[in-house]
Amino acid sequence: MLASVAAAGCSGRKRELPPLGRVTGVVTLDGAPLARAAVAFVPYERGNASYATTDAEGRYTLRYSARNEGAVVGQHRVEIRTGGEGRDADGNLTETAERVPARYHATSELLVEVAAGDNTLDFPLVTTPEKRKSSR
DSSP: OHHHHHHHHOOOOOOOOOOEEEEEEEEEETTEEOTTOEEEEEESSSSOOEEEEOOTTSEEEOBSSSSOBSEESEEEEEEEEOOEEEEOTTSOEEEEOOOSOGGGTTTOOEEEEEOSEEEEOOEEEOSSOOOOOOOO
């Protein structure tokens, strides 16, 4: 009886994916590639967030799920961070200092539009914002 209940729960139906766009790009901080940064695209309307980790050259490719690359088509808030808790090679809990200003993650100012098809979205981050010239 138990086997038939378990089998009934696994109907094999695939969950329908929202429209996705493939998203790749490069993240830099003060002109240098930002390695091992966590990149998250959080959609404004529907669907799950998409995630990536940058490589040594700052390149990333977003994943919507384990099986699907991309991000939901539409507007997103982007969060990029390098710090947080994790485990070292021995399994000990460690904390890494955040190198990216809060305006790129906790209070992110990064807003993008993901379109269907291929999207290349680069993020040239800076630690010190540019001073705006005042007009008199």
